[in-house]
Amino acid sequence: MACHLPGYAIGSSTFALRPYKIMPRPTQPTAEIVGAIALTTAHRLLAAIDEGDL
Structure with missing residues (x-):
């Protein structure tokens, strides 16, 4: 079963x-x-955006 976690x-x-x-x-x-x-790249990009690096 798949679920979506916000963010x-x-x-x-x-x-x-x-x-x-x-x-x-x-x-x-x-x-x-x-x-x-x-x-994996999408996860890293989201993390960088959240941290203000992008």
């Missing part, structure tokens, strides 16, 4: 593929890592 970044990632194509299984871990890095 906490949430997100999803979408990867475009050609019509009727499925993402090859070997690339799925890489896609997950890209999403995790993006979410």
Whole structure:
């Protein structure tokens, strides 16, 4: 179950593929890592904004 905490970044990632194509299984871990890095970066940016660094 997902919940949203105020001030906490949430997100999803979408990867475009050609019509009727499925993402090859070997690339799925890489896609997950890209999403995790993006979410971590969002958390760091929010923290920097809260601290007045940005």
